[in-house]
Amino acid sequence: MKRAWVLAVLFLAPCRPALAGSPEWHGLVQANYASRLGTTRRDKPPSGDFLLGEERLQLQLSGSAPKGGAGYFAKTDFFRDEVDGQADVEVREAYLSCAKGSWDLRVGRQIHTWGVGDLLFINDLFPKNYAALFSGRPMEYLKTGAGGLKTSFYSDPISLDLVATPFFEPDQLPTSRRFFVFDPFQQVTNRTESRPRHDLENTEFAARLYRPVLGFDAAFYAYRGFFRSPSMEPDSMTAPTTLTIVYPRLSAYGASLQGNAAGGVLSLEAGFYDSRQDPAGDDPVIPNSQTRFLAGYQRSPWTDFTAGLQYYGEYMCRHDRYEASLPAGFPKQDRLRQLLTLRLTQLLKYQTWRLSLFSFWSPTDEDYYFLPEAAWRVTDELTATVGANVFGGAGGTTFLGQLDKNDNLTFAMRYEF
Amino acid sequence: MTPLMFKTTVAAAALALAAAAPSQAQTADSAGIVRKMHQAFFYQGESFRARVKMTLTSASGSERLRELTMLRINTPASGGQRYFMYFHAPGDVRRMAFLIYKYPAREDDRWLFIPALSLVQRIAAKDSQSSFVGSDFTYEDVSGRDVEADAHRLLREEDLGGKPCYVIESVPKGAASYQRKVSWIDKAVFLPLKEEYYDVQGQLFKEFAAEEIKEIDGVPTAVKRAMKSIKTGHKTVVEFSDVKYRLGLKPEEFSERALRNPPGSWIR
Numbered sequence: 001m002k003r004a005w006v007l008a009v010l011f012l013a014p015c016r017p018a019l020a021g022s023p024e025w026h027g028l029v030q031a032n033y034a035s036r037l038g039t040t041r042r043d044k045p046p047s048g049d050f051l052l053g054e055e056r057l058q059l060q061l062s063g064s065a066p067k068g069g070a071g072y073f074a075k076t077d078f079f080r081d082e083v084d085g086q087a088d089v090e091v092r093e094a095y096l097s098c099a100k101g102s103w104d105l106r107v108g109r110q111i112h113t114w115g116v117g118d119l120l121f122i123n124d125l126f127p128k129n130y131a132a133l134f135s136g137r138p139m140e141y142l143k144t145g146a147g148g149l150k151t152s153f154y155s156d157p158i159s160l161d162l163v164a165t166p167f168f169e170p171d172q173l174p175t176s177r178r179f180f181v182f183d184p185f186q187q188v189t190n191r192t193e194s195r196p197r198h199d200l201e202n203t204e205f206a207a208r209l210y211r212p213v214l215g216f217d218a219a220f221y222a223y224r225g226f227f228r229s230p231s232m233e234p235d236s237m238t239a240p241t242t243l244t245i246v247y248p249r250l251s252a253y254g255a256s257l258q259g260n261a262a263g264g265v266l267s268l269e270a271g272f273y274d275s276r277q278d279p280a281g282d283d284p285v286i287p288n289s290q291t292r293f294l295a296g297y298q299r300s301p302w303t304d305f306t307a308g309l310q311y312y313g314e315y316m317c318r319h320d321r322y323e324a325s326l327p328a329g330f331p332k333q334d335r336l337r338q339l340l341t342l343r344l345t346q347l348l349k350y351q352t353w354r355l356s357l358f359s360f361w362s363p364t365d366e367d368y369y370f371l372p373e374a375a376w377r378v379t380d381e382l383t384a385t386v387g388a389n390v391f392g393g394a395g396g397t398t399f400l401g402q403l404d405k406n407d408n409l410t411f412a413m414r415y416e417f
Numbered sequence: 418m419t420p421l422m423f424k425t426t427v428a429a430a431a432l433a434l435a436a437a438a439p440s441q442a443q444t445a446d447s448a449g450i451v452r453k454m455h456q457a458f459f460y461q462g463e464s465f466r467a468r469v470k471m472t473l474t475s476a477s478g479s480e481r482l483r484e485l486t487m488l489r490i491n492t493p494a495s496g497g498q499r500y501f502m503y504f505h506a507p508g509d510v511r512r513m514a515f516l517i518y519k520y521p522a523r524e525d526d527r528w529l530f531i532p533a534l535s536l537v538q539r540i541a542a543k544d545s546q547s548s549f550v551g552s553d554f555t556y557e558d559v560s561g562r563d564v565e566a567d568a569h570r571l572l573r574e575e576d577l578g579g580k581p582c583y584v585i586e587s588v589p590k591g592a593a594s595y596q597r598k599v600s601w602i603d604k605a606v607f608l609p610l611k612e613e614y615y616d617v618q619g620q621l622f623k624e625f626a627a628e629e630i631k632e633i634d635g636v637p638t639a640v641k642r643a644m645k646s647i648k649t650g651h652k653t654v655v656e657f658s659d660v661k662y663r664l665g666l667k668p669e670e671f672s673e674r675a676l677r678n679p680p681g682s683w684i685r
C-alpha cells in the first residue's frame with residue numbers, strides 16, 4: 001500500500017505543473033452554536049438545550065487547465081458535532097468540468113439551484129437541508145450536493161441545463177433527535193427507511209430551458225424523480241406496529257419569469273407536481289398532486305436597503321378524495337395552503353454590518369417563522385453572526401407550527417482564508 | 418428629403434439657434450464636454466478588461482481589500498454596455514460574479530452569482546447611488562451616470578496639476594445623492610482629474626481624484642483613482658492592472674454561462 005503511494009507521488013510529481021494550471025487552496029474555520037430559547041421542559045430532545053454545537057474546517061481546492069476548457073473543484077468540511085459527540089467529514093462538492101463550444105459538462109458531487117423564489121422552491125427539486133436552516137447554520141448549508149452529471153447547452157435563441165442524478169439524496173428535515181416535532185405515529189418506534197435504490201432506472205432527471213423574453217428571464221422546467229420529503233407508511237392505519245419511511249415517485253413541470261418592473265424585480269413561478277404513485281389522490285400516505293405558485297417583488301427604496309415580498313400557494317388536487325381517505329384523528333391539510341414572506345435587509349457602515357429579517361407567515365396554516373440576523377464583518381477574513389429562529393402557530397401539527405418549542409438563538413464566527 | 422438630410426438640417430438649425438443664444442450655447446457645450454468625458458472614461462475601446470484592486474481605508478486607518486476582474490463591452494446598437502465582474506478576494510465573496518446590462522434610458526438589469534448556493538439571483542437596481550461593494554464609489558461612479566440626468570454648466574477653464582482643464586458644474590435634474598458636482602476635465606484627453614460633490618447644505622462631502630493616468634493600447638486610462646468621503650474620513654483607492662482594450666468579445670458572452678462558469682481567459 002505504502003509503495004503504491006510512493007509510486008503514485010513519484011509518477012505524478014513531475015506532471016504536476018502540466019496537470020494543474022493553477023491549483024488554489026482556500027477554506028474557512030467556523031464555530032457555530034444554537035441554543036434553545038426559554039424551554040425548561042424536562043422532556044427535551046436528546047440534544048438538550050443545544051440544537052447545534054459544532055466546529056468546522058472547510059478546505060476548497062480548485063484549478064483549471066492552463067489553456068482553459070477544463071477544471072476541477074472540491075470542497076470538503078471536517079467537523080466535530082458537539083451535540084452528537086462525534087467528528088465527521090462531509091464532501092460538499094467535488095466535480096470536474098469541461099467546456100467545449102456551446103457545451104459545458106460537469107461531473108461529480110455538485111449543488112444545483114434554479115427558480116426565482118427566495119427560500120421558497122417550486123421547480124428547484126434538488127436536495128435541501130431544512131434542519132440546517134432552522135438551527136442557524138449559514139445559508140449555504142441549506143443546499144446539499146448530489147452526485148451526478150450536469151450538461152449545459154448555450155445558444156442565442158435558447159439555453160438548456162440537464163441534470164442527471166443517479167444517487168438519491170433526501171431533504172434533511174428537523175427530527176426528534178434535536179427538535180420538538182409533530183409525529184402522527186409517535187408510539188410506533190419500529191421504523192425502517194426505504195430510500196430509492198441506486199439503480200439506473202431510479203436516476204432523477206431535471207431540466208431547465210431558458211431565454212430572455214422582452215427583458216424578462218423566462219424558463220421552463222421539468223423533473224422526474226422522487227418526493228424528497230419522506231412519507232410514512234404504517235403496516236396498519238388503525239393499529240400500526242411498524243412504519244416504513246418512503247419517498248414516492250414525483251414528476252414536476254413548471255415555468256418562471258423574472259425581470260425589472262415598477263422600479264424593482266418582479267418574480268413569477270408555477271409548477272405542477274404529479275404524484276405518480278397516487279394519481280387518484282385517495283392514498284392517505286402519499287401526497288396528492290399539487291399546483292404550486294408564487295409571486296414576488298423586491299426593491300431598494302433607499303441606499304443599502306432592500307425589501308422583498310412573496311406570496312406563495314399550494315393547491316391540492318382531488319382534495320375531496322384526500323379528505324375521504326384520511327383516517328380519523330389525523331390533522332387535515334387545507335385545499336389551498338398559502339404563505340407570505342417578507343425579507344428586509346439593511347447594510348450599514350460601508351456594508352460591514354448586515355441587519356436582516358426574513359419572515360414566513362401562513363394565513364391558512366396560521367403559523368409563522370421569523371429569522372432575524374445581524375452579521376458583522378470584523379475584518380475581511382472574520383465575520384461574526386448572531387441570529388434567532390422563532391417559530392409558532394395556532395396548531396402544533398402544521399409545518400412551522402410544530403416547531404413552536406424550538407425557538408433558538410444562534411451564533412457563528414467564521415474565518416475565511 | 419432623405420432622413421439624413423433632414424437630420425443635418427435640424428442639426429444646422431440647432432447650431433444656428435445655439436449661436437444666437439450664448440448662454441444656451443455654453444450649456445450645450447458643457448453637456449458636450451461631459452459627453453466626451455463619458456466616452457473617454459467609461460466607453461473607451463469597444464471592450465475592456467482589468468484586474469481591479471480596491472483598498473478601503475477607514476478614518477481609524479484599518480484597511481479592507483477587494484480584488485476583482487472587470488470586463489466591459491459596449492453595445493452600440495442600443496447605446497448601452499455590459500459589465501462582468503468576478504471577485505477573487507476577500508474570502509466571503511470569492512468566485513462570486515456580477516453581471517450588469519446598462520441601458521441609456523432605463524434601469525439596469527443586474528444578476529449576482531452566489532457560488533456556495535450555485536444561485537444566480539436578479540437584484541433590484543433602482544438605487545444606482547448605492548455603494549459599490551462597500552466602497553466610497555457608487556454603482557454610478559463605476560459605470561457612469563446618464564449625462565442627461567444633470568444640467569451642466571461650464572464654470573471656467575483652469576490648470577490642475579499643470580494640465581489645462583474645463584471646470585464643469587453638474588446639477589441633478591431629479592433626486593440624487595449630491596446637490597451639485599464640480600468636475601475638472603482634462604482638455605487634452607477628456608478624463609476627469611478631480612470631482613467635488615456637494616450636499617444640500619452646500620458642503621463638500623465626497624472627492625474624486627484620478628491619481629495616475631497611463632496610455633494603454635493607445636487609450637489614456639486612469640489606472641489609479643481615489644474617492645474620499647470628507648465627513649467620515651473613509652477612503653477608497655482603486656488600482657487597475659493588466660488593462661487590455663479591444664478584446665474581440667461578443668455581447669452574448671456576457672451571460673448566465675459567464676456567471677456560472679466564467680472562461681479562464683476572462684478571470685485570470
